Amino acid sequence: MANTKHGLPQTKGIFKLRGYVTGMQRDNTFKEIETRSGKKMYVLNFGVETAPESTVFVTVQGMERDDVYFSKRVGNGKTETKKVAWAKRFDDQGEGYELIGVAVGLEKDENGKNVKHTYTEFDAAEKIYEQLEDGMPVFVQGEIEFSSFKRDNGEVSRNKRFNVRQIYNSSNVDFESPDFKETSDFKQKIVFMNIEKDNESEEPRFIVEAKIVNYNSIEDAEFIIYNKALANNFRGKLKPYTAIDVWGKIVNKIDTDEVEEASNVWGEEDTFKRINKSYVRELVITGASPDSIDTETYTEEAIEEAIKKLNSEGQVDSSWGDSEDIDDLDLPW
Numbered sequence: 001m002a003n004t005k006h007g008l009p010q011t012k013g014i015f016k017l018r019g020y021v022t023g024m025q026r027d028n029t030f031k032e033i034e035t036r037s038g039k040k041m042y043v044l045n046f047g048v049e050t051a052p053e054s055t056v057f058v059t060v061q062g063m064e065r066d067d068v069y070f071s072k073r074v075g076n077g078k079t080e081t082k083k084v085a086w087a088k089r090f091d092d093q094g095e096g097y098e099l100i101g102v103a104v105g106l107e108k109d110e111n112g113k114n115v116k117h118t119y120t121e122f123d124a125a126e127k128i129y130e131q132l133e134d135g136m137p138v139f140v141q142g143e144i145e146f147s148s149f150k151r152d153n154g155e156v157s158r159n160k161r162f163n164v165r166q167i168y169n170s171s172n173v174d175f176e177s178p179d180f181k182e183t184s185d186f187k188q189k190i191v192f193m194n195i196e197k198d199n200e201s202e203e204p205r206f207i208v209e210a211k212i213v214n215y216n217s218i219e220d221a222e223f224i225i226y227n228k229a230l231a232n233n234f235r236g237k238l239k240p241y242t243a244i245d246v247w248g249k250i251v252n253k254i255d256t257d258e259v260e261e262a263s264n265v266w267g268e269e270d271t272f273k274r275i276n277k278s279y280v281r282e283l284v285i286t287g288a289s290p291d292s293i294d295t296e297t298y299t300e301e302a303i304e305e306a307i308k309k310l311n312s313e314g315q316v317d318s319s320w321g322d323s324e325d326i327d328d329l330d331l332p333w
Helices: 121-131 228-237 300-313
Strands: 013-022 030-034 040-051 054-063 067-075 078-085 102-108 114-119 137-150 156-169 184-197 206-213 218-225 242-263 270-294
Touching: 013 054, 030 121, 040 121, 054 121, 102 121, 114 121, 114 156, 121 156, 137 218, 156 218, 184 218, 184 228, 184 270, 206 228, 218 228, 218 242, 218 300, 228 270
Parallel strands: 054 156, 102 156, 218 270
Antiparallel strands: 013 040, 013 137, 013 184, 030 040, 040 054, 054 242, 067 078, 102 114, 137 156, 184 206, 184 242, 206 218, 242 270
């Protein structure tokens, strides 16, 4: 039995980015929130420019807790974990024990090597905010979180968040180099539901509908495929409720349209250009593993039973408990 609220194993996703920090001067880059339970929460959002006009926004978010966890390796691939009171989270827990949290390596020693510290998500948000500057080159790894919530008008808003688990100083990235390769990658286990061609797109574009199984929710998600042969494999070889590992690129580019307007004046016409900026945000699948195909774990019956169990207990959207306090933070994704 999986250690989740519904009994199914989670379908986890990860990402990695390399580029330059941006967005540190925005008004809502760092937020301090008091949750309804009276605990303090820190939320840090900043961008990583991975290519010209391509920026992925990431999040470090955490709240005060009662306990934290430390772990150490004890051999044979096993680890030993112990619980420690929140107030003692900075104390030395003995040889080999390391806090389970966010790895931060933004400081360098006298030899120019990154010095790594591990913090809780709560402390990491504050520490990273203090150390980051726009234009700093970084390498970021983390986990993808899919969530949803119902608005007052009844509409369901679906979000994906890139939660930082590791951040380090990086060497400079030369976007102009002929050898430059963008690092803006993801890998995700999905439960495939359907694939359809986007008939409104001028180029071949296919929309993959999938389900993501979280610890305490089951979310609908959408992915994109541009490779026609890959799309045909999905269409011909995958049935609904089939799990498969996919990977690809995180696309978050500015789509700029220049609109010319003429002002109605006497004499010579006065023209000016208004720039309309919108964002293309997609998780583009570029490959998948046939060896990972699983037709038994996430059957229609299993998914329906899990949703029924969540609904009977009151399905929640996020593992943070007081997430409804941050639904309307004007985040840039």
